[in-house]
Amino acid sequence: MMATTHVFAGLAVVAPVAYAVPELASPLVAGAILGGLAPDFDLVLEHRRSFHFPVAGAVVAGAGVALGVAVPSQLTVGVAAFAVAAWLHAVSDAIGGGPEMDPWNDRSERAVYDHVRGRWVRPRRWIRYDGAPEDAALAVVLAVPTLLVFDGWIRAIVLVGLAVSLGYASLRRRLVAWLPDWLE
Numbered sequence: 001m002m003a004t005t006h007v008f009a010g011l012a013v014v015a016p017v018a019y020a021v022p023e024l025a026s027p028l029v030a031g032a033i034l035g036g037l038a039p040d041f042d043l044v045l046e047h048r049r050s051f052h053f054p055v056a057g058a059v060v061a062g063a064g065v066a067l068g069v070a071v072p073s074q075l076t077v078g079v080a081a082f083a084v085a086a087w088l089h090a091v092s093d094a095i096g097g098g099p100e101m102d103p104w105n106d107r108s109e110r111a112v113y114d115h116v117r118g119r120w121v122r123p124r125r126w127i128r129y130d131g132a133p134e135d136a137a138l139a140v141v142l143a144v145p146t147l148l149v150f151d152g153w154i155r156a157i158v159l160v161g162l163a164v165s166l167g168y169a170s171l172r173r174r175l176v177a178w179l180p181d182w183l184e
């Protein structure tokens, strides 16, 4: 799934909360964006393993939400949004494809690592690869709540993210051909 799809998923979760409690909108949005992106920073380590916690992350997300509800503040709510978005990212990697750039010729059976059971979760491929048409469609759907709830810079960021996503998705298959061999 595209990074933007992950970010829009996190934002879609916090959007109703931000609507109900607008004074906490900024930490909710910041937490959701960072949490949606953060797991993939393990690209430089062991991708889809080092910072991806599809099972254990649920506990952290639950604890974060409990803390945010019990002691609501900019910090606790931001941390909760981060934990939930990062967990959602890791879980949803399992319904996508593997991390390979070229799933047509080189399919991986490693979607995301489950640290609790100590094994790789296989890709379900409901979203066949990042930038697939269904990925772009999901990104659009997930962006809707955010566009409805927010205005100003948040809406601008989401619209730019949508434009980048649709551009990427439209070029995705050609990108593979342009990539140098060593990068694949």
Ligand SMILES: [Zn+2]
Pocket: 039, 040, 048, 052, 089, 090, 093
């Ligand atoms: Zn990921």
